[in-house]
Amino acid sequence: NAGVTQTPKFRVLKTGQSMTLLCAQDMNHEYMYWYRQDPGMGLRLIHYSVGEGTTAKGEVPDGYNVSRLKKQNFLLGLESAAPSQTSVYFCASSYSLGRENYGYTFGSGTRLTVV
Amino acid sequence: ILNVEQSPQSLHVQEGDSTNFTCSFPSSNFYALHWYRWETAKSPEALFVMTLNGDEKKKGRISATLNTKEGYSYLYIKGSQPEDSATYLCASTVPSSFGNEKLTFGTGTRLTIIP
Numbered sequence: 001n002a003g004v005t006q007t008p009k010f011r012v013l014k015t016g017q018s019m020t021l022l023c024a025q026d027m028n029h030e031y032m033y034w035y036r037q038d039p040g041m042g043l044r045l046i047h048y049s050v051g052e053g054t055t056a057k058g059e060v061p062d063g064y065n066v067s068r069l070k071k072q073n074f075l076l077g078l079e080s081a082a083p084s085q086t087s088v089y090f091c092a093s094s095y096s097l098g099r100e101n102y103g104y105t106f107g108s109g110t111r112l113t114v115v
Numbered sequence: 116i117l118n119v120e121q122s123p124q125s126l127h128v129q130e131g132d133s134t135n136f137t138c139s140f141p142s143s144n145f146y147a148l149h150w151y152r153w154e155t156a157k158s159p160e161a162l163f164v165m166t167l168n169g170d171e172k173k174k175g176r177i178s179a180t181l182n183t184k185e186g187y188s189y190l191y192i193k194g195s196q197p198e199d200s201a202t203y204l205c206a207s208t209v210p211s212s213f214g215n216e217k218l219t220f221g222t223g224t225r226l227t228i229i230p
Contacts, residue, residue, distance in 0.1 A: 035220075042222035043159075043204070058217070090158060103149050103161025104218065 002026050006091050006107035013081040013114045021076040021110050023091030031094045032074035033058075033104070034066060036087040043090065049074055081114045088112075119207050121221035128195045129229050135191045136224040138205030142186030146208040149218060150179050150190055153202040162190075162203075195228045202226070 004025045013019055023032065033048040045058030049068040063085060065077045074093075078085060088111050092104040120139045128134045140148060147166045151159040163172040168183040176193045192199055202225045206218040 033217075040222065043206075043220040045217060045219075048217060059219075103151070103164050104159070105161070106158035108158050 004091055004093055004105050004107040006089075006110050008110060009108065010111050011113070013078075013112065015082060015114060017081050018077070018079050019081065019112075020078075021089055021091075021112075023074045023076070023093075023107055025072055025074075025093040025105070027093065027095075027105065028071070029093035029095055029105070030071075032068065033092045033094075034064070034074065034076045035090045035092065036060065037090060037109075038087050046076065046089075081112075083114045086112060086114045119205060119219050119221040121203075121205055121224050123224060124222070125225040125227070127227045127229055128192075130195055130197060132195055133191065133193045134195055134226070135189050136203065136226075138188045138190070138221055140186050140188070140205070140207035140219075142183060145183045145186070148181055148183075148188050148208075149206045150188070151204040151206070153204055153223065155201075159204055190224075192226075195226075197228045197230055200226060200228045 007022045030051050034046040035043040036046055037043050044060050046064050047055055047058050047061055047066040049055050052068055052071040055066045067075045088109050090109050091107040094104045095102045122137050147164055149164050150162040152162050153159040163179045165181040170181040172179050178191045181188045190203055202223040204220055204223045206220040
């Protein structure tokens with residue numbers, strides 16, 4: 001019972017490099033999310049998906065792209081990394097945030113440093 | 116209130132004492148309020164999801180109440196133990212064209228239990 005798995009756990013990038021963060025869930029959740037966590041800012045939503053093949057922008061989408069080709073995977077891409085993207089990235093998934101009373105299941109995070 | 120706000124930002128409590136902290140959220144278009152417990156170097160774990168005005172949820176020594184008319188929720192910890200040390204996040208759903216599938220997080224209350 002893996003839950004939500006994020007890879008990699010740590011990465012150092014040079015400015016201008018690209019990379020993809022992978023989030024995989026084995027709970028058959030419909031909804032998946034990418035958040036970034038910065039000191040004093042709390043969790044801020046980057047992009048999210050309400051189902052396979054769908055994506056939508058969150059609060060801070062600039063500089064990131066996402067894809068949800070398979071229900072269980074949600075990829076976050078940085079095309080040209082910038083130092084401002086240094087952060088801890090969390091993926092989360094859920095069945096629904098309606099009255100079914102399910103919360104998010106979070107991955108363990110990816111610590112990204114852009115130098 | 117336009118955002119989800121939590122107070123205090125941090126709290127030190129003597130082991131054995133009880134404590135509580137507050138989450139304020141926009142009361143218009145309310146759908147659900149979530150509480151998460153986030154230990155250092157781990158990922159957030161869902162504690163409660165509440166939807167109805169007057170809701171009260173309990174898990175062991177931790178309980179939460181909800182007032183949707185005035186837009187606040189309290190989290191209570193009875194007889195604090197060292198393992199309660201964590202950051203406690205609350206989050207409220209934000210309606211969108213897709214539905215009520217996004218959460219806006221507060222910045223958390225960092226609780227430290229002093230042995």
